[in-house]
Amino acid sequence: MNFDFSSEDRMVQEQVKRFLSERCSLGRYREVMEGETAHADDVWQGLSEMGVQGTAIPEAYGGVGAGYLPLCLAAQELGAVLAPVAFSSSIYLASEAILQFGTEDQKERYLPRLASGELIGTLAVSEGLAEPALDALEVVSGQDTVTGTKLMVPHGLIADIAIVVARGSEGAELLIVPLEGVQRSAVEGVDPSLAAATLTFSGTACEVLVGSGEGKQAYQTLLNRAAVLFAFEQIGGAEQALNMAVAYAKERFAFGRPIGSFQALKHMMADMYVALKLAESNAYYAAWALQNDAEDLPLAAATARVSATQAFQLCARDNIQVHGGMGFTWAFDCHLFYRRSNYLAVALGGSKAWDDHLVNALPGLAA
Amino acid sequence: MDFSDTQAEATFRETARAWISAHAPTYLAESLSRSGFGSTRTGDFDPIEEAKKWQKAKADAGWACLQWPKDYGGRGATPIESVIWNQEEGVYGKLSGTFIIGQGMCAPTMMAYANEDQKRRYLPKLASGEEIWCQLFSEPHGGSDLAGLRTRAIKDGDEWVVNGQKIWTSGAHYSDYGILITRTDPEVAKHRGLTMFFLDMRSQGVEIRPIKQANGDSGFNEVFFDNVRIPDAQRLGEVGDGWKVALTTLMNERLAIGGSIATGFPEIEALVKELVITAGPAIEDASVRARLADWYAKSAGLKNTGARAISALSKGEIPGPENSIGKLVAGGMMQDIAKYGMELQGLGGLVTDPTIARSQAQIQAMLMRSPAVRIEGGTDQILRNIIAERVLGLPEDMRADKGLAFSQIPTSTDAKRGS
Numbered sequence: 052m053n054f055d056f057s058s059e060d061r062m063v064q065e066q067v068k069r070f071l072s073e074r075c076s077l078g079r080y081r082e083v084m085e086g087e088t089a090h091a092d093d094v095w096q097g098l099s100e101m102g103v104q105g106t107a108i109p110e111a112y113g114g115v116g117a118g119y120l121p122l123c124l125a126a127q128e129l130g131a132v133l134a135p136v137a138f139s140s141s142i143y144l145a146s147e148a149i150l151q152f153g154t155e156d157q158k159e160r161y162l163p164r165l166a167s168g169e170l171i172g173t174l175a176v177s178e179g180l181a182e183p184a185l186d187a188l189e190v191v192s193g194q195d196t197v198t199g200t201k202l203m204v205p206h207g208l209i210a211d212i213a214i215v216v217a218r219g220s221e222g223a224e225l226l227i228v229p230l231e232g233v234q235r236s237a238v239e240g241v242d243p244s245l246a247a248a249t250l251t252f253s254g255t256a257c258e259v260l261v262g263s264g265e266g267k268q269a270y271q272t273l274l275n276r277a278a279v280l281f282a283f284e285q286i287g288g289a290e291q292a293l294n295m296a297v298a299y300a301k302e303r304f305a306f307g308r309p310i311g312s313f314q315a316l317k318h319m320m321a322d323m324y325v326a327l328k329l330a331e332s333n334a335y336y337a338a339w340a341l342q343n344d345a346e347d348l349p350l351a352a353a354t355a356r357v358s359a360t361q362a363f364q365l366c367a368r369d370n371i372q373v374h375g376g377m378g379f380t381w382a383f384d385c386h387l388f389y390r391r392s393n394y395l396a397v398a399l400g401g402s403k404a405w406d407d408h409l410v411n412a413l414p415g416l417a418a
Numbered sequence: 419m420d421f422s423d424t425q426a427e428a429t430f431r432e433t434a435r436a437w438i439s440a441h442a443p444t445y446l447a448e449s450l451s452r453s454g455f456g457s458t459r460t461g462d463f464d465p466i467e468e469a470k471k472w473q474k475a476k477a478d479a480g481w482a483c484l485q486w487p488k489d490y491g492g493r494g495a496t497p498i499e500s501v502i503w504n505q506e507e508g509v510y511g512k513l514s515g516t517f518i519i520g521q522g523m524c525a526p527t528m529m530a531y532a533n534e535d536q537k538r539r540y541l542p543k544l545a546s547g548e549e550i551w552c553q554l555f556s557e558p559h560g561g562s563d564l565a566g567l568r569t570r571a572i573k574d575g576d577e578w579v580v581n582g583q584k585i586w587t588s589g590a591h592y593s594d595y596g597i598l599i600t601r602t603d604p605e606v607a608k609h610r611g612l613t614m615f616f617l618d619m620r621s622q623g624v625e626i627r628p629i630k631q632a633n634g635d636s637g638f639n640e641v642f643f644d645n646v647r648i649p650d651a652q653r654l655g656e657v658g659d660g661w662k663v664a665l666t667t668l669m670n671e672r673l674a675i676g677g678s679i680a681t682g683f684p685e686i687e688a689l690v691k692e693l694v695i696t697a698g699p700a701i702e703d704a705s706v707r708a709r710l711a712d713w714y715a716k717s718a719g720l721k722n723t724g725a726r727a728i729s730a731l732s733k734g735e736i737p738g739p740e741n742s743i744g745k746l747v748a749g750g751m752m753q754d755i756a757k758y759g760m761e762l763q764g765l766g767g768l769v770t771d772p773t774i775a776r777s778q779a780q781i782q783a784m785l786m787r788s789p790a791v792r793i794e795g796g797t798d799q800i801l802r803n804i805i806a807e808r809v810l811g812l813p814e815d816m817r818a819d820k821g822l823a824f825s826q827i828p829t830s831t832d833a834k835r836g837s
Contacts, residue, residue, distance in 0.1 A: 052420070052421055052422070052423065052427075052725065052728055052729050052732050053419060053420045053421075053729055053732065053733070054419060054421065054722075054725045054726050054728070054729035055419065055726070055729050055730075055733075056419065057419075120419065293810075297810050297811070297812065300812060301811070301812065301813065308813075308816060309813050311806075311812040311813050312812065312813040312814060312815050312816060313815070314799070314802075314803065314815055317802065317803060317806035317807070317810075317812050317815075318799070318802040318803075318806065320806055320810055320812065321746075321801075321802035321803075321805040321806045321810070322802070324743075324805055324809060324810060325743045325746060325747060325805070328719070328723060328740040328743055329715070329716060329719025329720070329723065329743070329747065330719065331740075332719050332720075332722035332723040332725070332726055332740070333715060333718055333719050333722055335419075335722060335726065336718070336722045336725070338419070339419040339421070342419070353711075354714065354715050354718045354719075357711055357712065357715040358715045358716075358718075358719055361712075361715070402708075403704070403708070405711070406707055406708045406710075406711035406712070407707060407711075409710075409711040409714060409715065410701070410707045410710050410711055410714075413687070413710075413714065415691070
């Protein structure tokens with residue numbers, strides 16, 4: 052048995068890590084948060100020079116064709132620095148959707164430019180202040196057009212194309228929509244690093260990626276695959292938040308001793324570690340399932356998703372607690388992790404939805 | 419990533435599987451599969467006798483204590499072969515419970531500190547199950563604070579005279595030998611005045627009394643020492659080095675890998691699949707589903723963490739510190755699961771009569787046994803300290819007994835006197 056990443060995969064991770072440590076400090080997140088720029092373009096550019104966007108995209112479509120395992124590890128590093136780039140939207144969602152469901156022609160037209168980073172893609176699904184019901188979407192498709200408003204589209208401000216989930220004649224459809232000319236307005240949000248936007252389509256030209264009647268199933272397949280990659284971003288962030296808490300607890304003194312010597316805080320950090328390790332092990336298994344298109348991918352992905360969400364939310368929350376008042380200042384970075392952890396927790400649907408996916412995927416429990 | 423065996427591993431697995439299917443006590447399989455929560459079920463057969471028979475058969479064929487040297491009754495196998503054996507032994511591995519403390523904790527201590535003659539005399543019989551060992555560490559005044567123990571040993575010629583009391587000794591009533599930690603010098607700091615021995619449990623002055631536990635079972639004992647004489651030749655390590663020797667024992671607590679640590683998940687899954695609650699089938703209820711998802715994710719996390727450890731062993735590496743989380747996660751989870759499984763059944767959930775209750779009252783057995791899981795072998799709190807200090811590198815807590823001679827350390831008796 053070899054339940055670990057290969058040294059080649061680890062080399063990719065090391066390269067991405069080194070690049071990000073030089074070019075993508077948490078200061079980059081702050082630049083986006085404070086409105087200096089919508090996206091860390093140079094980081095995006097640097098990643099594309101290294102070929103990171105194309106890691107799992109086959110060579111035939113301009114990618115590297117190295118598979119999902121190195122992409123998982125790259126995701127972990129991007130998650131650890133809260134990289135303010137459209138990587139998750141463009142690669143785990145838009146590119147993956149086209150790779151899984153696109154026609155040969157669609158793959159050839161879009162994937163090489165997504166792999167090179169020339170195009171940025173995203174996924175537009177949510178519409179109102181509740182989880183979207185795929186059977187009752189208000190964004191509707193007509194003859195090669197789409198009409199309606201999508202609220203809170205991550206990276207919607209900067210994306211070139213969106214995979215839009217819309218209501219067709221027989222249920223949900225997945226559409227490829229070029230965003231040039233589409234009305235976009237920035238939306239303020241808990242995670243201000245997302246370049247999030249409200250997109251309004253009014254008879255906007257589009258092409259069908261997954262037709263009416265098959266959209267719901269395809270959307271869930273896409274979520275399952277993306278959940279594995281999101282889980283790696285989440286454990287990257289969780290580990291970094293835990294490291295921050297531990298480092299601070301060692302150096303901060305109160306009552307004449309390092310606060311890390313108090314059991315109330317030690318036990319809190321031990322619990323953060325436990326949540327992280329469970330999530331990490333589940334994410335490793337899910338990475339294997341994703342790479343090998345394993346039969347139990349839906350269960351493995353939901354399991355990784357549930358644990359990774361728990362781990363990052365716990366670590367980000369309690370990192371603030373360990374820092375005390377300083378942790379609640381704008382100047383300290385704790386809130387950046389807290390913000391990102393909450394975005395990632397709902398990005399593919401919240402915990403209620405994933406609890407359901409998990410239980411549905413248990414052997415013998417199919418609903 | 420690859421979940422298959424290497425060629426050598428596959429060959430080993432085949433050999434092990436063939437031997438097991440030819441020799442295992444298949445008549446016990448059904449009962450053993452229902453074991454758990456502190457009891458080994460062997461139906462109409464005596465559990466100790468059956469355990470000894472299976473262990474002896476394994477030892478005679480070279481399948482006992484696989485990683486030990488052949489000279490001491492083992493097989494000289496690699497760690498991964500040992501894991502493969504455990505996977506293949508499956509339900510029959512539950513019979514090894516009787517020997518875990520002796521083979522997993524006493525034996526490594528004997529290997530490190532006993533002389534060659536002693537090793538050749540005691541280890542093979544320990545491996546074959548012909549002699550059972552226990553570990554005499556915890557005391558009424560020294561549980562989590564193990565080094566606070568008070569059992570005294572005083573040198574008298576070539577012998578030591580031991581007086582005091584141990585508690586929570588698993589299997590003392592059927593053990594032949596035990597390793598015993600004592601205080602030999604109360605006038606130095608508490609960790610420094612300890613010395614380790616091994617002794618014959620039938621020595622004059624040893625009295626064993628079973629403890630009736632909160633769940634009504636009696637798996638543990640109190641052991642009293644009244645002028646028990648132990649030859650100096652049975653000392654393990656130097657006088658005053660007992661703490662160091664004890665750490666060897668505790669570090670060797672068998673890694674719960676290869677096998678699986680009980681979490682209660684299969685039991686709750688089975689329950690909610692069949693149970694109908696007021697609103698309909700339990701499995702369709704949103705709050706049931708949320709809990710089930712959480713528990714599944716945790717139990718899968720433990721299983722996958724185990725797989726990472728096996729993978730490290732397979733490559734000849736030492737498993738990482740993530741293995742320290744097992745009992746901490748499993749204990750709390752089992753207690754939560756049992757409580758929820760009981761509550762879902764209302765007053766019916768209180769029934770412990772196995773002829774009436776679902777699944778022979780497994781949920782109820784779990785409910786009553788799980789508090790102990792969070793205490794035995796390191797409390798949840800001690801485990802969190804270990805993770806925080808040894809894994810995360812956080813500083814030690816401040817201790818009120820630091821630098822004091824053992825005899826000067828305040829006790830609850832002092833507190834009652836108001837001093």
